[in-house]
Amino acid sequence: MITGKNCIAGEFIAKGKVEFRTINPKLNMENPTIFVEATKEEIGGAVDMAWEAFKVFRKMSGTKRAEFLNTIADEILALDQELVDTYMLESGLPEGRAVGERGRTVFQLRTFAELVAKEDWRENTFDAAQPDRKPLPKDDIRKTMIPLGPVAVFGASNFPLAYSTAGGDTASALAAGCPVIVKSHPMHAGTSELVATAIVKAAEKTGMPKGVFSSINGGIQAGVDLVNHPKVKAVGFTGSIAGGRALFDLASKREEPIPVFAEMGSINPVIITPNALAKRASEIAKTYAGSITLGTGQFCTNPGLLLTVQGYHTQEFIQELAKETIALDPQCMLHPNIKSGYEKKGENVTSQSGVTVVGKVEGTLEPNYAASVVATVSGADFLANPKLHQEVFGPFSMVVQCKNEAELLQIIEGLEGQLTGTIIAEKDDDMDLIELVDTLQNRVGRIIYNGVPTGVEVCPSMQHGGPYPASTDSRFTAVGIHAIKRWVRPVSYQSFPQELLPDHLKG
C-alpha cells in the first residue's frame, strides 16, 4: 500500500531521481519501500495548489473544517494495524507507544475540531460606534482572527504521529484555515505516507479543495525549497537546534520574512532541594531513572540536567540514580544516526574537565540500543563550560553539584532557554522556593512542581515552547489549543455594514 511517492494535492507523484529507504533500527536493516524525494517543481506545485486551496479553504465554515479534522482522525484509526506496524518498523518504538501516540494524535485533531466548530477561538473584539463623541465621533470597529496562508510543517523524528504528518502543527494549521504542506521526516516516510493517505481521503470525503494538503519526501534541499517558496506563509518545525535555526534563518532572509515556530533542543533542568533528598532520595532516584530513560530518552522534555546542592544526601542520591538508571533494560533508538549522535554528544560532554561518569550501561548492546548514562560535575565546572549545557539526545543525565543555593541560582540565570524546569522540594523547604520559581520561570516555558517533565498534557494551559533555543519564538506554544495562534493574525473591520461582515462578527 505504501508507494514511496510524494502526495501532491491528492495525487501520488514521483518524478525525481533521488531515492532513499527507511531503516528498521531494531533489525538494523533497511525497510523494503523505496521513497523518491520531491523535485523542486513538485514542491512548487504543492505550494501553488495550497495557495489556490487557501482562497476557498479560508472561507469555509468552522463546522466544515471541524468535519475535515474529525474525518482525518477517523481515517487514521481506520489504517488500524498497518499504521501501527509501519510505525514500529520505522522507529523501533514498541506497540504500546505507537497506539498511545496514535491516540494522542487523534485526540489533538478532535480537540482542534471542537475548538473551531465554534468561532470564539478567533478572539473576536467589538467596539461600538459613538457617533456623538467629541471632538471626533468613534466608528464601529470589530476585530477577528484570519489564517496566514499555506503552512510548511516539518515532521519530527521522535514523534512519527503526534508531531508529524497529522500532528499538532498540521492539526492547528488546518483548524485555522491554513493549507498544509508537510515535509515528512525521512526516518519514517512510510508512516507519514500512510497518514497522508488518511488526510487525502478525509479531504475528499468532506469536500475540501485538493491543495489543502500535500506531503513531500526529501531532505535538506526539499526543506529549503519549501521554506523559500513565496506562497508559504509560516513554518512549523520540531527537531534539533541546528535544523530549526537553519529554517529560521532562511525564513528571516526571504524578501517577505515569515514566522517560524521551531521547537528545538532543551535539557530541562530539574532542581532537587537538600530537604527533598533528605526525605526521599530513593524515591526521587527511581522516578527520575524512569523519566530519563522513557522512550529511550528521546523526548523534548527529557530531564538532562539535575541541579543539586552539596549536602549529606547528594552522593547517596547520585549513586542511587545511577544504579536505578542502568538497572533498566536498554532500549532501541529511532535510527542509527540518532544512536551515533547520542554516543558522540555524550562523549563530548563526559570528556570535559571535571565530569565523572557515575553510571553507564556496560557490555555489548544490540545495534542501535542506547547505553544509559548518569554523569556528575561541580557547579563551578558547569558554570565555566557551556559545552556541558548541550543536549545529549537520549537516556543521558548530568547531575550538577552546586556548592550552595546562590551558585544554583546563578546556574539557572545563565542557562539557555528551556522547555521546562522542575522543582523537587518539600513543603517547608529551607530553600527560598519563591525566588527559585521567579528565577526559573525566566528561563523556561513550563515549571513542574514535584513531578517529571516528560509527559506533555494536551490541554489549554499547556505551554510547550520556551525562550530560545527551546523555541524560536517563546510567545507561542506547539501543544494545546493556543497552538492555533501561530497561524493566524488579527484583521479589523471599521464601519462595516452587517451584510459584509463575517457571520461571527455580525450583530
Next chain:
Amino acid sequence: MITGKNCIAGEFIAKGKVEFRTINPKLNMENPTIFVEATKEEIGGAVDMAWEAFKVFRKMSGTKRAEFLNTIADEILALDQELVDTYMLESGLPEGRAVGERGRTVFQLRTFAELVAKEDWRENTFDAAQPDRKPLPKDDIRKTMIPLGPVAVFGASNFPLAYSTAGGDTASALAAGCPVIVKSHPMHAGTSELVATAIVKAAEKTGMPKGVFSSINGGIQAGVDLVNHPKVKAVGFTGSIAGGRALFDLASKREEPIPVFAEMGSINPVIITPNALAKRASEIAKTYAGSITLGTGQFCTNPGLLLTVQGYHTQEFIQELAKETIALDPQCMLHPNIKSGYEKKGENVTSQSGVTVVGKVEGTLEPNYAASVVATVSGADFLANPKLHQEVFGPFSMVVQCKNEAELLQIIEGLEGQLTGTIIAEKDDDMDLIELVDTLQNRVGRIIYNGVPTGVEVCPSMQHGGPYPASTDSRFTAVGIHAIKRWVRPVSYQSFPQELLPDHLKG
C-alpha cells in the same frame, strides 16, 4: 532645561564625542541645543541596568505598574507648554496637532494602566487536576503571561509623542513588566528628552527601579548596538521599510534571535466603485483631498493608492480630486530629509512609463513645505511595474484606472502587505463586495468601509499592523490594548502548591 544628554537609568550622561542638533523645519534652521550621541558603553550600561531592573519590575503588582504609567501621563501633562513648543520647533507640526498627540499619548498610558491594574489581561488559563483519570492522572496546570525582558523602542519621526519616547510601544512594554530603552528619533531629540524626564520623575515618585527606563541619543550605530545587546529581548520600531528591515535582520542574526515588531511602509489602497463615483464623486474627492494631505501626508495610513474602474465618472473624479488636493494650503514637512525624500520618491514614481501627474502644487514654496501631488496610471501599467507600488511618504496619491473589476482584484491580490484597505461603495453596489472584502483582507490589517484610513482609533478592536512589509509580524498590533502581547509569553505551572503560584493564579 533640555541638556542634550542621554538619560541612562535616571542619570543624564554624555561622554560621547558625536554631536548633533535638531532642525526647525519651518525656519529651515538648526535648533540651539547640542545633543550628544550615546557611546557603546553608555548603551551597554542602560541595558545592564534594565536587566537588573527587570528582576524587580517583573514581580511588581499590576496596580504598582499602573500607578507608574498614570504618573508618567501626569508628568507629561505637567511639562505643559514647554513640551508643546519643543514639539513644534522640532517637527514643524502645528500646536493643535501637538496638543492632540499629547492627548493620545496620555490616553494610551492611562489605557494600559487600566488594563494591567487587573490581572485578566494575562489570559490566565486553568486546567483542573483529574487524579482518577485513566490510564494516567491529569495534573493541575495553570498558565499565565510573563514579560520577555528589556525592550528596545525606536521613536518614530512622524509621531514625536504618541509613537516615540512614551508612546504605544513604551506604554505597552512597561505595562507588561518590561523595562524600556528608547532610542530617541534624532529629528526630535529635545521632545524625547523632555518626555524622558517625565518618565524618570514618575519612576522616582512611584518607587520603580532606576533601570526601568533609559533614553539614548544616536543614529544607526546606536540602534545596532542596542539591538545586538544580549540582554535586550524584543524590539519595537515605527518607521521606514529600510530601517525596520535592518533592525529585523540584525535581531534575526543574533545568537539568540529576538522578536521585532516593526511597523513600516504602507500605501493603504482605497477601492472606489463606479457606483460610488456615480453618486458622490465630488464628496469623495473632497474627503480624500483632506485625507491625502492630513499631517502633510506623513501618516502611516495615508491613502497613497486609489483604485478605480474606468467608467463614466472616473475622469471627472480624478480631475476633481486633483483640484481639491492642490487647493489646500501646502504644509511643512517634518525635516529637510523628509522633504527631499518626498520629492525624490515622488519623481521616481511619476517618471515611470504611463504615469500622468494630474495635479501638483506649483510655484515656489517655503523650504520644507511639500507640494501635494495627484497622479494617475492604468491598471495594466501598475500591474507591470512594482516601482509604482512604493510608498511616497508625504501628500502624494496615485489613482489607478483598472479596465475592469477582474483587473482591480488582480492588483489587490498582487499588492504587498498593507496596514489598511478601504472600500468606498454603495449599498447595492454592482461590484461583488463580498469577494472584494475577502481579497482585500488577505493583504491588509484593517478594512475601512466608506471612510478614510487616516485616524487610528486607540481601542481594543484596532489592528495597526499587517502583512509584510506593513509590519514584520502581522500577528501583532502596535495600537490598542493587544499591543501588550508583543512583549509577553506564556508560562505554565504544573502541580503547583498554592503558596508558590502568582497571586492571580491562586484559588
